[in-house]
Amino acid sequence: GQNIDQPTEMTATEGAIVQINCTYQTSGFNGLFWYQQHAGEAPTFLSYNVLDGLEEKGRFSSFLSRSKGYSYLLLKELQMKDSASYLCAAMDSNYQLIWGAGTKLIIKP
Amino acid sequence: GAVVSQHPSWVICKSGTSVKIECRSLDFQATTMFWYRQFPKQSLMLMATSNEGSKATYEQGVEKDKFLINHASLTLSTLTVTSAHPEDSSFYICSARVATGGSQPQHFGDGTRLSIL
Numbered sequence: 001g002q003n004i005d006q007p008t009e010m011t012a013t014e015g016a017i018v019q020i021n022c023t024y025q026t027s028g029f030n031g032l033f034w035y036q037q038h039a040g041e042a043p044t045f046l047s048y049n050v051l052d053g054l055e056e057k058g059r060f061s062s063f064l065s066r067s068k069g070y071s072y073l074l075l076k077e078l079q080m081k082d083s084a085s086y087l088c089a090a091m092d093s094n095y096q097l098i099w100g101a102g103t104k105l106i107i108k109p
Numbered sequence: 110g111a112v113v114s115q116h117p118s119w120v121i122c123k124s125g126t127s128v129k130i131e132c133r134s135l136d137f138q139a140t141t142m143f144w145y146r147q148f149p150k151q152s153l154m155l156m157a158t159s160n161e162g163s164k165a166t167y168e169q170g171v172e173k174d175k176f177l178i179n180h181a182s183l184t185l186s187t188l189t190v191t192s193a194h195p196e197d198s199s200f201y202i203c204s205a206r207v208a209t210g211g212s213q214p215q216h217f218g219d220g221t222r223l224s225i226l
Binding site: 033035040041042043044045048087096097099100101102 | 115151155158200202215217218219220
């Protein structure tokens with residue numbers, strides 16, 4: 001079956017760095033997406049990886065290892081506004097997104 | 110770019126009422142639109158995928174006669190919750206994608222919070 005695993009909740013300190021891991025199993029693979037969702041709001045697109053390696057976008061970076069079925073989202077210089085849920089989603093061979101349950105990130109001062 | 114507008118943001122209505130939610134892609138043509146439902150503190154649940162000009166594909170367990178989807182143009186899809194009941198109360202979110210393949214992300218509307226009394 002198809003499956004996405006990510007931690008349910010993580011806590012980090014303002015100004016620090018946090019890494020949110022995601023492992024996936026899909027029928028075929030057409031890329032890995034990360035979305036941010038603040039409470040009560042719709043998700044917003046953060047990043048897309050289809051090749052192995054690290055993609056950096058400001059304070060946020062995303063990494064993919066296709067052979068390991070593994071990705072992570074790295075958030076640097078954490079700010080209070082980064083408190084949100086982070087959703088990992090893998091695109092299968094039919095270009096359908098398989099969604100993880102999301103990781104709730106709590107930032108403490 | 111890639112703005113998706115969803116309307117209305119909030120709906121409160123009586124049990125038995127039908128409610129229509131609109132999803133528009135404002136600056137791109139969306140060949141595919143998706144409808145999700147999200148209950149509090151739970152993940153997104155895909156309800157259906159709609160392609161312009163064809164019937165929507167519903168996920169298992171979603172009643173097609175209850176949740177009517179129309180994708181009549183490349184910029185508009187609608188979801189109608191027919192004869193809504195309190196258990197239909199949820200956060201409904203649409204998303205749109207430009208192409209059926211490749212690295213195109215889904216862009217989300219702001220969601221519609223539906224409360225059935």
